[in-house]
Amino acid sequence: xxxxASVLMLRVKDFFYSLAVKDHPExxxxxxxxxxRYYHAxxxxxxxxxxxxxxxxxxxxxLFASPPIRTYLPYFLFLLAAQGSCFxxxxxxxxxxxxxxxxxIPQTFIVGGALSVWASLNAQRDAADIIxxxxxxxxxxxxxxxFTPFRKGLPFLTALSHVSLSVLVWSSYAGFRASVPWFLxxxxxxxxxxxxxxxxxxxxxxxxxxxxVRSNLAIQNERLKVDSLExxxxxxxxxxxxxxGQVTDIQSCHGKVRTFQKRHDILGGDWLGVxxxxxxxxxxxxxxxxxxxxxxxxxxxxxxxxxxxxxxxKQFDPVSWLGELNTTLLDLGHSEPHTASLGLVVVSDNExxxxxxxxxxxxxxxxxxxxxxxxxxxxxxxxxxxxxxxELRPLKANLSDHPIDSIFLGTDGCFHRGSKMRxxxxxxxxxxxxxxGEDALSELPEQDDKLLIWVQRSAA
Numbered sequence: 001x002x003x004x005a006s007v008l009m010l011r012v013k014d015f016f017y018s019l020a021v022k023d024h025p026e027x028x029x030x031x032x033x034x035x036x037r038y039y040h041a042x043x044x045x046x047x048x049x050x051x052x053x054x055x056x057x058x059x060x061x062x063l064f065a066s067p068p069i070r071t072y073l074p075y076f077l078f079l080l081a082a083q084g085s086c087f088x089x090x091x092x093x094x095x096x097x098x099x100x101x102x103x104x105i106p107q108t109f110i111v112g113g114a115l116s117v118w119a120s121l122n123a124q125r126d127a128a129d130i131i132x133x134x135x136x137x138x139x140x141x142x143x144x145x146x147f148t149p150f151r152k153g154l155p156f157l158t159a160l161s162h163v164s165l166s167v168l169v170w171s172s173y174a175g176f177r178a179s180v181p182w183f184l185x186x187x188x189x190x191x192x193x194x195x196x197x198x199x200x201x202x203x204x205x206x207x208x209x210x211x212x213v214r215s216n217l218a219i220q221n222e223r224l225k226v227d228s229l230e231x232x233x234x235x236x237x238x239x240x241x242x243x244x245g246q247v248t249d250i251q252s253c254h255g256k257v258r259t260f261q262k263r264h265d266i267l268g269g270d271w272l273g274v275x276x277x278x279x280x281x282x283x284x285x286x287x288x289x290x291x292x293x294x295x296x297x298x299x300x301x302x303x304x305x306x307x308x309x310x311x312x313x314k315q316f317d318p319v320s321w322l323g324e325l326n327t328t329l330l331d332l333g334h335s336e337p338h339t340a341s342l343g344l345v346v347v348s349d350n351e352x353x354x355x356x357x358x359x360x361x362x363x364x365x366x367x368x369x370x371x372x373x374x375x376x377x378x379x380x381x382x383x384x385x386x387x388x389x390x391e392l393r394p395l396k397a398n399l400s401d402h403p404i405d406s407i408f409l410g411t412d413g414c415f416h417r418g419s420k421m422r423x424x425x426x427x428x429x430x431x432x433x434x435x436x437g438e439d440a441l442s443e444l445p446e447q448d449d450k451l452l453i454w455v456q457r458s459a460a
Contacts, residue, residue, distance in 0.1 A: 030208040106144035106158045113137040114165040122173065134182070137166065138189050145193035155197050159190040234266060250274055254282045254347045255457040260433060262413075262441040262450040269296025269340075270411050270451040273307045278314055282347040284453050286359070288411040289340040290383075292449075299338045302328060318344050318355050319392060322384070326357070329385030339385035343409050347455065352407060355394045358383030361419045363426060364397065365406040372405075374426040378419050399457075406430075410452035414444060430454075 117130075117137050141162035148155045166186040170179035250257040257274055269289035276282055287303045289296040306325050310316060322342065329338050343359035345352055354362045356379035365372050381392040397404065414429070415421055432440035433454065441450040 030204075030211055106148055107161060109140050109144055110158070110162050110165060113140045114169050117166075118169045118172065138186060141166075141186065142189050142193045145190055146196060148197075155194055159194055163187050163190055230266075250276070252276045252282050253280050254349070255455050257282070257284065258454040258456065260438045260441055260450075260452045260454070262438065264413070264447060264449050265293060267294055267297035268449040269293075269300050270413070270449040271300040271303045271307075272451055272453060273304070274453070275311060275316070277316060280349070281316075282455070283316055283318075283344070284347070284409055284455065285342060285344040286409050286411060286451055286453060287340050287342040288359070288413075288449070288451075290338075295338075299329070299340060302332065302338075303340065303342070318346060318353075318394075322355060322357055322381075322390060322392065326382075326384045326390055327388070330388065333385055337385060339383050341383055345407065345409055345455075347407065350400045351396050351398050353394050353396045354379045355381065355392055357381040357390060357392065358386075360410070360412050360415045361421075363408040363415070363421070364404050365408070365426075365430070366402050366404045372427065374421075374423055376419055376421070405457050407455040407457075408452065409455075411449065413446045413448035413450035414441065414452045416444065416446040 113136060117134055141159070144162070145155050145159050148158050163183065163186050167176075167179050167183045170182045259272060259274070261270065261272070263270075269292060271285075271287040271289070273285040273287075274283070285307070287300065289299040289303075291299075303325065306321070306328060310321055322344065325342070329340065332338050339358075341358035341360075343357075343362060344355040345362060346355075354377045356362075358381060359379075361376040361378045363374055363376050365374050367373075377395045377397060379393060379395045382390050384390075408426075408430075412418065417425070429440070429444075432443065433452075441452070444450060
């Protein structure tokens, strides 16, 4: 069967470049990485060969070269610079060696070596000098072919220029026919270097394909783990929401209760409770568990459980309930502390009382002429779960003596400045709540769960 030259060239190209890496950037990056690792591993051997070559050259110059020795120094320094540059060049990243310098440096060394051989031949030196120069030229070419990245035919171009210059130099000295043996010697070494490059490249490609498949499988497994974890967290969020109950806007004899909540993550550590006693008193509570994520959500469920148990009782004693909650967290935190801050407000006909267990202040709003003025109650008490004695010091505000129209109880995600919240900040927050509703909490700067209860008193 006849095979045309073009088909033969394509088959050779397919053998050398069986994978078009330009269509596979992941494999290309992998080859670059492993080529650099290979050159780093090869550096010690190259260093040994370089030192041995230079020592042999120096001994030859000192013992066998005819005087004056200085005539050999430029050639010796060139070899030193060439081999040293090869050693440094092999350490450069592949991205650097693929640039224009990747073409200039090998050609410079090859041309310099060819000129050195040409100078040795035309200086009519003895056979040892010529053999030494020719061996150095062959060594430079082989080194350049091996260290040139296997991209875009650059090793083949380097080998072609190396062999062509060797024939050109030897032909200028002894004629074309006499250069044939020299051509065969140079071609033999360059083909060996090219074969080494081809085998290394094909093995690296195969390894790169396997590593790419393995990497994709690992990424897929990690993605499946993340998806599974997200599904579990979503289920946990649904359970948390169903167990906590949905507190919608509540209308009582003391006003309308509006709730606003934004979780920072899927699970949150904020908790709220609202109830109206048979006596007409309004109880609102806001808790903020220390920490985030699943642990905080589990502790928040403890708050909700004790709150739910208190709902079956007609009477509600804030001090007793907070003390029970504190004792429960202390008992549960025997191996690892579980703490939470909690604010609780009892609103009656003529006053409201604020209990704070490490919680941020309570804010209330009163009309003053044509504007609103915001004030705060800073009650004190220990953080729940830290000390057996809460040392609660509640504060009261008289509703009959002050034209208070709103009460605000929230976590530090909403009142991030605590007692230092300014009139302007409070007015802006309430204005956004009136216009945007729950979405207004997203504009607050704190990266935390946000929970706010707004009690709008009924007009007298």
